[in-house]
Amino acid sequence: MEDELKRILRLLEEGKIKADEAEKLIEALEERKESKRRDKFGFINIGEIVTDALTSAFSIIPGVIANSMKGIKHVDEEYEWTEDKPLFIEITAGDLDVDVWEEEKIRIMGEGVFVLEDNLIKFSAGDFNLNLPKLNTVKMKVSAGDVKGKLVAKESEIFIKMGDGNLYIESEKVRAEVNMGDLDIVFVKAPSQGELTCTTGDISIVLPSDFDGKLIVKVAMGEVSVDKKPDMIMKGDTYIYGSGEKSEIFVNCSMGNISIK
Structure with a gap:
């Protein structure tokens, strides 16, 4: 559907x-x-x-x-953006491909409609590529569409109502939530705090090879598969790697499967 x-x-x-x-x-x-x-x-x-x-x-x-229904046009624009300036993104309909570059500016490319208002970029329709510098804060809200690529920020938040999230993430704090769709996250570096939620769909997580922390996994209707063998399992749903003290990630899926690699 x-x-x-x-x-x-x-x-x-x-x-x-x-x-x-x-x-x-x-x-x-x-x-x-x-x-x-x-x-x-x-x-x-x-x-x-x-x-x-x-x-x-x-x-x-x-x-x-x-x-x-608004006019769709070709876009290729750049805006100065420093690391300490927070970035908020809203997408009504369309797909977004995100990447990181060394410039202290953002670049927006694609076909569609968007508006920049202070710290907020609103994409109304169409598909876009977005180049971002390393930032302190990135928060994204998607009504309908897929998001893929890479994010590097001290704090990252992604909320998708309908669509998939497929991201490489390097952040101290991460929160990602999908209402209807799949969530695939590759942690380039382990966050100190992470929270991943999916209502209907699957969650796939790839941990760093040197991951030291704990995963707390909850599934209401579905299965959990763990390819990356933990050093210890506590209470049946808490997976300990290394000392288990440097990172804490909560993973919750209401209806779907969770895969840990």
């Missing part, structure tokens, strides 16, 4: 369908999903977790459609 929804949004962005046609397709998609969630007696049978996730995801659709 997620792939079908993205295809509808992509067609809308490319101008191949109109807004009212997109709304009808999305309504049909939601109705089909609803029918699959009900048994022969008419009762929901896959639980409140998925219902809440879908409700949250579909609540952003009207805004996505409205913003996608």
